[in-house]
Amino acid sequence: MDIKLICDSLSDIPDEIQAKEYLEVVPLTLIMDGKEYKDGVDISKEEFYKVVMEMEDIPKTSQATYGQFIEIFEKNINQGKKILYIAGSSTKSGTYQSAVLAKKDIDGDVHIFDTEQLSLGAGQYVIRACDMIEEGLSIEEIVEKLDEIRDSVEILFAPASFDFLKKSGRVPMATALIGSMLNIKPIFKMKDGEINLEAKVRGIKKLVANLVDLVIEKNKDNLSQLTVTIGYGCNLDDFNKLKKEVEEKLNGKVKRLMVTKGGVCICSHTGPDIVAISFSK
CATH class of the missing domain: 3.40.50.10440 (Dihydroxyacetone kinase; domain 1)
Incomplete structure (x- = not known):
C-alpha cells in the first residue's frame, strides 16, 4: 500500500x-499544571479524565x-x-x-x-x-x-455541565447560567467549522432521546447510508443511556455504528463528561 x-x-x-x-x-500538546503532555502519548484518555475533574483551572492545548x-x-x-x-x-x-x-x-x-x-x-x-x-x-x-460527503458530515454534542465551556469562553455566560439554574441541557452542533446551539432539553433522558431523534430527522431519506459514531468521556452512565437509545432507534437501520471516547484535547475544552453523536453518508 x-x-x-x-x-x-x-x-x-x-x-x-x-x-x-x-x-x-x-x-x-496538552498543558496542565505547568506540564506538557503529548495527547495520547504521554497521557491516556482515562488518566486525563481522572486528573482534570479534580482541577480548578481548565487545561490548555497547543x-x-x-x-x-x-x-x-x-x-x-x-x-x-x-x-x-x-x-x-x-x-x-x-x-x-x-x-x-x-x-x-x-x-x-x-x-x-x-x-x-x-x-x-x-x-x-x-x-x-x-x-x-x-x-x-x-x-x-x-x-x-x-x-x-462534506455536506453530510455533522456532530451533535452535549456536555453534562457548563464548567469547562464557561471557563474556556466557548459559550456565552448567559447560556451557561440558564443551563446551570434550570437543568437545561443544550445540544450543540458543529458544521462548516462553526459551533452553534442546536436544541435545548431538560434532563438526561430527554437529551439522549433528542440526540438520536435529530440524527433521524436530519437524514430521513438516507438513514440506511449513514456511518454513525457515538462518543463519551468519563460519564459512563450517560453514555449507556445514549447507547440504549441508539440501539433501539438506529440499530439495523444505518450502514454502520461505531463507538469511541472523547480525546484529551477536545475534552479539555468541553469537559470529559460529554456525550456526542456524529454521522456521514
Whole structure:
C-alpha cells in the first residue's frame, strides 16, 4: 500500500480505526499544571479524565507544530509513500497551518484535507478514508470523495455541565447560567467549522432521546447510508443511556455504528463528561 493516512488528535476515532497499520496520529500538546503532555502519548484518555475533574483551572492545548509535520512527512516520503493528511478544523487550531507550511518545504506527494470539523465529526472523514484506501482508490479519488460527503458530515454534542465551556469562553455566560439554574441541557452542533446551539432539553433522558431523534430527522431519506459514531468521556452512565437509545432507534437501520471516547484535547475544552453523536453518508 503506497498511501500513508495521517490525522491529528483533534479527530476522535474508534480503536479499530486507530489500529490501522497505514494510519498515524499526530498529537497536539496538552498543558496542565505547568506540564506538557503529548495527547495520547504521554497521557491516556482515562488518566486525563481522572486528573482534570479534580482541577480548578481548565487545561490548555497547543497545536501540532511545523517540526512534527516535517518529521512525519519526510519519514513517509522516504519510504515511498503518498501522504493524505486529514486535519481537524483550520478555524479552531493552527495545526492545519503547521502542516501547510511543512508541505511547502517537502519534496513529495502530500495532500492536505481540511475537515472543518473536530472530534467525532473530523473522525468521520478518517473512517471513510480508511474504507476507500482498502477499496483501492487512488489518493486523488479519496480526496474528491471526501469533499463530496462534506455536506453530510455533522456532530451533535452535549456536555453534562457548563464548567469547562464557561471557563474556556466557548459559550456565552448567559447560556451557561440558564443551563446551570434550570437543568437545561443544550445540544450543540458543529458544521462548516462553526459551533452553534442546536436544541435545548431538560434532563438526561430527554437529551439522549433528542440526540438520536435529530440524527433521524436530519437524514430521513438516507438513514440506511449513514456511518454513525457515538462518543463519551468519563460519564459512563450517560453514555449507556445514549447507547440504549441508539440501539433501539438506529440499530439495523444505518450502514454502520461505531463507538469511541472523547480525546484529551477536545475534552479539555468541553469537559470529559460529554456525550456526542456524529454521522456521514
